[in-house]
Structures are given as structure tokens and as C-alpha cells.
Amino acid sequence: MVRRSQNHKLTLAVAVLMCVFVSIDGVSLNDLLERVSQLSDKLHSLSTSLTNDLDSHFPPYGGRLMRPSMCHTASLQIPNDKDQALRLPENELLSLARSLLLAWSDPLAMLSSEANTLPHPERNAINSKTRQLQDQTNSLGAGLERLVHKMGTSSEVLSSLPFNSNDLGHDKISRLVNFHFLLSCFRRDSHKIDSFLKVLRCRTSKMQPDMC
Numbered sequence: 001m002v003r004r005s006q007n008h009k010l011t012l013a014v015a016v017l018m019c020v021f022v023s024i025d026g027v028s029l030n031d032l033l034e035r036v037s038q039l040s041d042k043l044h045s046l047s048t049s050l051t052n053d054l055d056s057h058f059p060p061y062g063g064r065l066m067r068p069s070m071c072h073t074a075s076l077q078i079p080n081d082k083d084q085a086l087r088l089p090e091n092e093l094l095s096l097a098r099s100l101l102l103a104w105s106d107p108l109a110m111l112s113s114e115a116n117t118l119p120h121p122e123r124n125a126i127n128s129k130t131r132q133l134q135d136q137t138n139s140l141g142a143g144l145e146r147l148v149h150k151m152g153t154s155s156e157v158l159s160s161l162p163f164n165s166n167d168l169g170h171d172k173i174s175r176l177v178n179f180h181f182l183l184s185c186f187r188r189d190s191h192k193i194d195s196f197l198k199v200l201r202c203r204t205s206k207m208q209p210d211m212c
Contacts, residue, residue, distance in 0.1 A: 029150050033201040036143040040097075040194040043136045047187040050129045053122045054180055071185035072163050073103050078192060085199045093203075094151065097196045098144050100189050101137060106163045107182055108134045118179060119172045133186075140193075 027035075076099060079085040085093065108130075115130040116123065168178040 027150075029147075030201070030205055032143070032147055032150055033197070033204055036140060036147055037194070037197045037201050039136065039140045039143055040190070040197045043133070043140055044187065044190040044194045046129060046133055046136060047183065047190045050126060050133060051180075051183055051187055053125050053129065054120065054176075054183065057121050070181070071188065072107070073100060073185065073189055076100065076103070082195070082199065085196060086203070090151065090200055090203060093196045093200045094144070094147060097193045097200075098141075098148070100193050101141055101144065103163070104137060104186055104189065107165075107186070108137055110165070110167070111179065111182060114168050114175070114179065119175060 076096070078096065079088065088096075112130050112134045115127040118126060120126060165178075168175040
């Protein structure tokens with residue numbers, strides 16, 4: 001019952017955040033950045049919660065096997081720390097966040113389609129949260145496109161990061177390992193997206209670096 005209530009609250013929160021992106025004409029840049037930052041924060045929190053569900057009955061095989069260089073987004077040039085991110089122009093920060101989010105379109109679609117057959121006792125919760133993760137990603141993508149329109153950076157070219165895998169495998173362990181691996185990569189990237197948007201919000205608001 002508690003899990004169902006939490007999922008319901010999260011769904012309502014996503015619905016509210018989607019509604020605020022419908023019209024941006026009367027919304028200031030700072031307000032729009034605040035809203036996408038809220039949504040990116042929820043996206044990262046949900047990916048962390050989903051990872052915890054996956055680990056609840058099985059050792060985190062994927063976590064032990066995963067190396068950052070193995071993630072399909074590893075080739076994207078990403079700032080190593082906050083100081084580097086703070087030195088990037090606003091349009092580059094936004095482009096990095098959009099490129100990372102775009103790179104997860106196909107992998108999240110695959111995870112969403114595979115989650116309902118995952119050999120795990122928390123499969124129903126994992127399936128529900130994976131679909132929410134995909135919906136939230138789409139919502140954040142819509143918010144970032146509106147942010148592009150607001151900031152006038154529509155000419156920015158996004159990096160192309162193809163994802164070539166078509167399934168998670170056929171045996172139980174392979175499916176759990178590959179699902180966990182992809183989810184771990186996404187959790188890392190969702191944290192980066194959240195960090196970039198928060199730095200962007202901070203810089204646009206002309207806050208001091210030590211307050212970011």
C-alpha cells in the first residue's frame with residue numbers, strides 16, 4: 001500500500017510538472033529553469049529508487065561489472081567536476097543535458113518493454129517505475145525544448161550516440177545483469193543532467209559559484 005501511494009504521488013507530481021510546460025510565453029527564464037531542475041531532480045531520484053528495487057532480492061551483478069567507459073554515453077565529452085561545468089557557456093550546458101537525454105530514448109524504450117518480463121520478485125514495481133522513468137524523461141525533454149526556445153539556442157547541434165542493443169539476453173542472470181547495467185548508466189547520466197541544469201539555473205540567476 002505504501003509503495004502504491006508513493007507511485008501515485010510521483011505520477012501526480014509528473015503530471016503537474018508536465019502541465020506547467022504547456023505554455024511558456026508568460027514564464028520567465030528563471031522560473032522555467034527552476035521547473036526543469038525540479039523535474040531532473042525527480043528523474044534522478046526515481047532512477048535511484050528503481051535501482052534499489054532491483055537490488056532488493058538479488059546481488060547487484062551489474063554494479064560490480066559496470067565501468068563508466070562501458071556506458072554507451074561514455075564518448076560524450078562531459079565536465080569532470082562542478083568547476084569545469086561552471087566555466088562552460090550556458091548553451092553548452094543545455095546542449096550537454098539535451099544530448100544525454102536524447103541518447104537514452106532507445107535504451108529506456110527497451111527497458112520499458114522488457115521490465116514486465118524481468119525475472120525478479122519486484123517485477124511489478126520495477127515495471128511501473130520504468131514506465132514512469134520513460135514518461136518523466138519525455139516530460140523533461142519537452143521542458144528542455146521549451147528552454148531552448150526561451151534561450152534562443154535552437155541552432156545548437158546535438159551529439160549522436162547510437163544504442164545498438166536489441167534485448168537484454170535470454171537467461172535469468174544475463175537479463176538481470178544487463179538491466180542493472182543500463183539502469184546504473186542511466187542513474188549516472190541522470191545525475192549529470194540534473195547537475196548541468198542546476199549549474200545553468202545558478203549561472204542564469206547570476207548566483208555566486210559557491211552557492212551553486
